[in-house]
Amino acid sequence: MSGLRLRPLVVAAVVAAVIGWIADVLITRTGGPTPVLPLSSLLTVLLLVGITLGLGVHVLRWRQGRARRMINPLLAARTLVLAQATAYTGAVIGGWHVGVVVEQLGLVALRSDQSVLWFAVAQIAGGAVMVGVGVLVEHFCRIPPEDGDGSGEGPQPSEGEYA
Numbered sequence: 001m002s003g004l005r006l007r008p009l010v011v012a013a014v015v016a017a018v019i020g021w022i023a024d025v026l027i028t029r030t031g032g033p034t035p036v037l038p039l040s041s042l043l044t045v046l047l048l049v050g051i052t053l054g055l056g057v058h059v060l061r062w063r064q065g066r067a068r069r070m071i072n073p074l075l076a077a078r079t080l081v082l083a084q085a086t087a088y089t090g091a092v093i094g095g096w097h098v099g100v101v102v103e104q105l106g107l108v109a110l111r112s113d114q115s116v117l118w119f120a121v122a123q124i125a126g127g128a129v130m131v132g133v134g135v136l137v138e139h140f141c142r143i144p145p146e147d148g149d150g151s152g153e154g155p156q157p158s159e160g161e162y163a
Contacts, residue, residue: 003142004135012091013092013098016092018099020100022099023099034104036116036123042126045129053137056079060140063140079137091127094127094128094130097127104116105117
């Protein structure tokens with residue numbers, strides 16, 4: 001399984017930002033509400049980040065030999081997939097709200113209530129936390145490379161597999 005790469009995360013965030021900006025322009029110009037998640041959704045983000053981090057720490061403890069018993073390899077693989085999904089979800093949520101913020105900054109002088117703008121900024125921060133935790137937990141799931149057959153031509157230090 002390949003690890004997270006910066007380029008696809010940035011592309012996902014940029015595409016979501018463009019779509020979020022277009023959606024905000026189209027919806028608000030027709031009199032609709034700004035397409036931003038409510039602050040209560042940050043509780044869901046916090047819960048997802050907590051679960052991902054908890055499972056990642058469990059895998060890290062096993063990897064370091066501090067676990068009391070062997071963990072199921074399927075749990076480690078699912079933790080890795082959850083970490084990657086968390087990172088991509090954070091990139092999309094953060095990107096969408098960056099697009100909304102870009103559009104809303106032009107309307108700051110026209111609105112007296114700036115709560116929508118602050119909701120979007122909070123969602124950007126939540127998305128950034130999701131990306132950070134996803135990358136960190138993916139790092140927790142990495143198993144260091146093993147030496148080859150003693151020939152001295154083993155894998156490079158930057159290579160490795162996932163738990």
